[in-house]
Amino acid sequence: MLSEREKQFMQYWEANRDRENRWQQQLLAGIPMGLLFSLPVLAIIFTGKLWYQRADMAMNAMASPYVLIVAVFVIxxxxSIFYKRHQWDxxxxxxxxxxxxxxxxxxxGDA
Structure with missing residues (x-):
């Protein structure tokens, strides 16, 4: 016998499964998790100036800020999409x- 909570979940999922499977919805709903992973990259890079100046000089010589911004955006x-896709699955x-x-x-029950 299904519990009331399981029945409610089944009704919810039957009504919303197609909406939650669209990549646009997954992107919008997953952005906080994506930022949770990508913002520490920025924090490490910008605080690297304080604790390791040689690595900061090497990074400034090799990478432009535009590449960093694009990398953080891609991450x-x-x-965000991967996280929400996994939740959907x-x-x-x-x-x-x-x-x-x-x-x-x-x-x-029939038998």
């Missing part, structure tokens, strides 16, 4: 397991 987008797996359990219980 943010990748992590986990919810879809849970939904399918509950659906299979519901169908099995219906068959056992």
């Amino acid at each position: 943010t987008v990748f992590v 986990m919810k879809e797996q849970q939904y399918r397991q509950l659906k299979a359990r519901e169908e099995l219980e219906a068959k056992e």
Whole structure:
């Protein structure tokens, strides 16, 4: 027998699974997690001036700030979409397991 919470999840997921599978929705919803991964890169680079001046000189000689901005943007987008895609897969797996359990219980109830 499915619990009330499981039934509520199944109703929610049936109504929203297609909306949450779009990459635009995944990007917008996952941006906080993407920033959580990419902003420490900036923090390390900008505080590197304080604790290791030689590495800072080497970084300034090799990389432009535009490359750094693009890299942080790419990291943010990748992590945000990947994170939400993984969450979607986990919810879809849970939904399918509950659906299979519901169908099995219906068959056992008929027999």
